[in-house]
Amino acid sequence: MLLFRDIVDKQLVDCHGHKAGKVVDVLLEPRSHDVPVVQFIVTGPGASVAILPSWLGRAATWLEAHILGTPTIEPKHIAWHHVSHIDVVVHLDVDRESADLLSTEHTLWQRWLRHIPWAER
Amino acid sequence: MGKVSSLTLGIITAVGGFVDMGELVTCSQAGAQYRFALLWTVVVGVLGIMVYIDTAGRVAITSGRSLIDVIRDRLGYRLALISMIAATLVNVLTIVIEISGMALVLQIITHLSYLWLLPVAALLIAAVLWFSSFELVENGASLLGLGILIFVVAAIKLGPPWGEVGRQMVFPSIPAGASLPAYAFSAVSLLGAFMTPYEIYFYSSGAIEEKWTGKDFITNRVTTVVGFTFGSAIVISMMVVAAQTFSVHNLTSQSFSSIPVPVVTALGVGGLAVFCFGAFADTGGAALEAALSTAYSISQFLGWDWGQNHNPRNAPGFVFTYLTGIAAAVLIAFTGIDPVKLTIYTTALAAFSLPFTFIPLLIVANDEEYMGDDRNGPLVNAASIFFLVVLSIITIATIPLFILSGGGGG
Numbered sequence: 344m345l346l347f348r349d350i351v352d353k354q355l356v357d358c359h360g361h362k363a364g365k366v367v368d369v370l371l372e373p374r375s376h377d378v379p380v381v382q383f384i385v386t387g388p389g390a391s392v393a394i395l396p397s398w399l400g401r402a403a404t405w406l407e408a409h410i411l412g413t414p415t416i417e418p419k420h421i422a423w424h425h426v427s428h429i430d431v432v433v434h435l436d437v438d439r440e441s442a443d444l445l446s447t448e449h450t451l452w453q454r455w456l457r458h459i460p461w462a463e464r
Numbered sequence: 465m466g467k468v469s470s471l472t473l474g475i476i477t478a479v480g481g482f483v484d485m486g487e488l489v490t491c492s493q494a495g496a497q498y499r500f501a502l503l504w505t506v507v508v509g510v511l512g513i514m515v516y517i518d519t520a521g522r523v524a525i526t527s528g529r530s531l532i533d534v535i536r537d538r539l540g541y542r543l544a545l546i547s548m549i550a551a552t553l554v555n556v557l558t559i560v561i562e563i564s565g566m567a568l569v570l571q572i573i574t575h576l577s578y579l580w581l582l583p584v585a586a587l588l589i590a591a592v593l594w595f596s597s598f599e600l601v602e603n604g605a606s607l608l609g610l611g612i613l614i615f616v617v618a619a620i621k622l623g624p625p626w627g628e629v630g631r632q633m634v635f636p637s638i639p640a641g642a643s644l645p646a647y648a649f650s651a652v653s654l655l656g657a658f659m660t661p662y663e664i665y666f667y668s669s670g671a672i673e674e675k676w677t678g679k680d681f682i683t684n685r686v687t688t689v690v691g692f693t694f695g696s697a698i699v700i701s702m703m704v705v706a707a708q709t710f711s712v713h714n715l716t717s718q719s720f721s722s723i724p725v726p727v728v729t730a731l732g733v734g735g736l737a738v739f740c741f742g743a744f745a746d747t748g749g750a751a752l753e754a755a756l757s758t759a760y761s762i763s764q765f766l767g768w769d770w771g772q773n774h775n776p777r778n779a780p781g782f783v784f785t786y787l788t789g790i791a792a793a794v795l796i797a798f799t800g801i802d803p804v805k806l807t808i809y810t811t812a813l814a815a816f817s818l819p820f821t822f823i824p825l826l827i828v829a830n831d832e833e834y835m836g837d838d839r840n841g842p843l844v845n846a847a848s849i850f851f852l853v854v855l856s857i858i859t860i861a862t863i864p865l866f867i868l869s870g871g872g873g874g
Contacts, residue, residue, distance in 0.1 A: 352536045352544070354767050365536065365767035388766060394541065431529075431537075448768060452780035456787075461594070462776050 346381070354432040355386060355421075357439035364444055366433055367391050370420065383420040384433070388447050390418035411450045419444060471683055477606035478691020479613075479698070484750030485565035486558075486657030486814070487699050488723055488743060489807040494650055495706025496717035498639055500632035503703060505651050507633050509658025510696040512851035514688050515844065516822055519829045520664050521684035524671035526838045531668040532764040535824040538831060543824060548765045550820040551661045551757070552789075557810040558662055558754040559793035563589060564803035565747030568720040569740050579798065586794045589751045593786055598673045598772035601756065605749025611742025612698055618730035619701035622708045629704055645868035652858050652865060653808050656815030658699070659855075662750075662757035664821055669760040673771055681838075705730065720804055751790075759786035809866075816862045818855050826852065 346369060355363040367390035371379035392403045407416050419442075427436040439445055456462050494502040520531055527534055532551075536544035566585035567578035574581070592601065638647055676684070705726035710717050717723065724743075727735040756772060759782045763770035768781035776783040797803070826848050829840045840848065 347540075352541055354533065354537070362767055362769050365765075367541070386767075391541075391766065395545075431527075448780045451784045452777060456776050456780050456783060459594070459776070464775060 349429055350381075350384070350433060353429070355384070355435060355444070356432045357435050357442070357444070358427075358437060359439075361439055363435065363439040363442070364419070365391075367394065367418070381423045383422060384426065385418050385420055386444065387416070387419040389416035392416065393418060410454075411447065412454055413450070416447070419446075471686055474683060474687035475691045475694070476610065477603050478687050479606075479610065479694045481606035481609060481746070481749050481753070482692065482695025483609065483612045483698055483702075483742075483746045484558075484657075484660075485561045485747050485803075485807050486653075486660065486811045487702065488565065488747075489720070489804055490650070490654045490657045490811055491699050491702035492706045492717040492723045493808070494654055495703035495708075496710035496715065498642060498647060498650065499707040499711040500629055500704070501636050501638055501642075501647070502651055502654055503629065503633040503700060504636045505654040506658065506696050506700055506703070508851075508854060509655045510692050510699075511847070512655075512854070513659045513663065514692050515847045515851060516659070516664060516825060517667050517692075518685055518688045519825060519840065519844065519848065520668040521671050521676070521688065522681065522838055523825065523829055523835065524668045525676045525678065525680055525684065526835050528672070530672050530760065530764045531665060531821075531825060531828075532761045533767075534828050534834065536765060538828050538834065539824050544765060547820050547824055548761050550817040551665060551761050554660070554810065554814050554817050555662050555665075555754045555758040555761070556789050556792050556796070557806070557813065558660065559589075559751055559758070559789055560796045561803060561807045561810050562747045562751035562754060563790075563793055564797050564806070565720070566744055566751065567797075568803060569744040569747065572721060572724070572736075573740055578803070579800065582794060582797050585748070585751075586790050589748065589755060590787060590790050592748075592752060593755060593772070593790075594776070594783075596772070598670070601752050601772060602670060605745050605752060608745035609742055609749050611738045612746050614727055614731065614735055614738040614742060615698055615701040615705060618727045618735060619704045619708075621730040622705055622726065624704045624708050629700070633700075643869065645865050646870075648861065649812065649865040649869040652815050652862055653811040655855075655858060656811035656813070656818070659818055660811075660814050661817055661821050662754040664825070665757040665761050666753045669756070669764070669770075673773065718804065755786040755789050758789040759783070812862055812866065815855065815858045819852065819859050822848075822852055822855060 350369060351366050353366050355366060357363045364386040366384050366386055368385040369381050370383040370385060372382045373379050388407060392400050395403055408414055421435065421442060425435050425437050427434045523534060524530060532544060532548055535547055563582060563585040567581035570581040571578040706717055709726035709729050724736050724739040727739045760770060762785045763782040769779040770782040771779060828834060832839055
């Protein structure tokens with residue numbers, strides 16, 4: 344499989360067909376005398392920031408910390424066995440809520456948007 | 465809605481939505497300063513945006529995915545990031561000039577300083593986005609913006625030498641004594657006004673929002689070609705009336721309040737009322753589209769839920785992004801920077817940033833795996849490459865021209 348072409352930068356979709364972020368990277372486990380094996384998919388804004396050029400990464404981290412109110416945003420890791428199949432998107436067999444893939448969006452809602460009149464409609 | 469009525473609505477909204485603050489300012493200044501000598505930019509700019517908008521619509525229909533989504537998938541994180549950042553910067557500046565335009569129209573009506581009216585304009589834009597559906601955002605402002613057709617009526621009334629107008633669109637002659645860098649910088653700003661990145665992202669995402677399918681290829685092409693052709697009549701008229709009113713008397717058009725002067729000259733106070741109505745709706749419509757484009761490109765880049773038909777709880781990242789874009793625009797506008805000058809700089813920056821959108825779009829539109837039989841044909845590719853070369857020259861020339869022309873001032 345051509346890892347980068349087939350997985351990285353593709354849309355993640357959970358078991359209900361809902362968007363769950365983008366695949367930012369994959370973590371491989373090296374095997375002696377064999378090809379490495381994919382262990383985890385890495386996703387989330389924390390992962391996106393990690394691969395930015397350092398100056399841009401620092402600016403993005405500062406911005407995220409002030410917007411989300413957390414000093415650092417950790418990348419999310421999804422075990423490879425949760426990938427059910429891959430076509431134009433990467434399908435997961437887990438729910439995006441239970442896999443904690445919406446934490447950034449939830450924080451934006453809780454910290455900012457829900458205080459605006461008629462947000463809950 | 466039937467096919468014909470849907471098509472008609474698409475064309476009307478393309479006409480009504482064609483004009484924004486960029487066209488209002490740059491066309492008025494170009495006509496006043498260079499008479500008909502920059503009309504050729506309408507031909508190049510409108511044909512260019514037609515080709516790329518049609519392509520963006522076709523990519524969205526064929527892949528069922530938005531532009532940034534496809535760019536990231538096909539060309540990777542870094543290229544998509546560059547496209548997204550370039551588009552976001554220009555989009556936020558576009559929101560600044562459009563809400564300033566709304567406030568300046570209100571200033572003409574109320575005689576209050578536009579700085580007092582900026583929050584009113586920004587709150588109106590935020591409220592419309594907070595409460596409205598995509599269809600209302602897309603069609604409402606554009607239909608109301610048809611009032612800007614008053615420029616066409618004024619042009620007919622002022623009776624310019626139409627033969628010369630037509631000749632200068634194809635064979636331009638730079639007026640004697642004009643500064644070449646200032647003329648070229650004005651051309652760059654006009655092209656940037658006609659070909660703005662937010663239009664591409666809005667159109668591409670709009671095709672997904674409206675769930676276009678293969679049956680909509682014809683809607684895509686007819687709306688683009690017919691709508692933008694009629695829209696170009698408005699900007700030609702804007703340049704022509706400015707030339708007829710200002711240039712013949714050796715006057716310039718340096719402030720926003722001078723833009724409706726030709727309409728008032730031709731049609732009186734009634735014309736001014738229609739101008740104010742149309743210009744407010746057009747700048748408001750463009751502010752809505754630029755704010756949505758900001759949210760579209762960032763949300764699609766990050767793989768978040770997006771769409772104007774979601775309520776805030778279901779797409780918080782998308783909603784937060786457009787609200788932040790509007791807030792950032794208000795803060796920039798409150799610095800007191802001259803909105804007319806900022807419009808010239810923003811349109812030039814838009815021209816500079818266009819290749820960062822057009823090159824990835826062109827690569828994806830030629831990708832057989834994505835596009836299948838609907839990939840670009842030789843004619844569309846030839847036209848796309850021609851406009852890309854023009855834009856690349858512009859990109860390279862923008863900064864030196866800006867310095868040589870003293871910021872477009874000559």
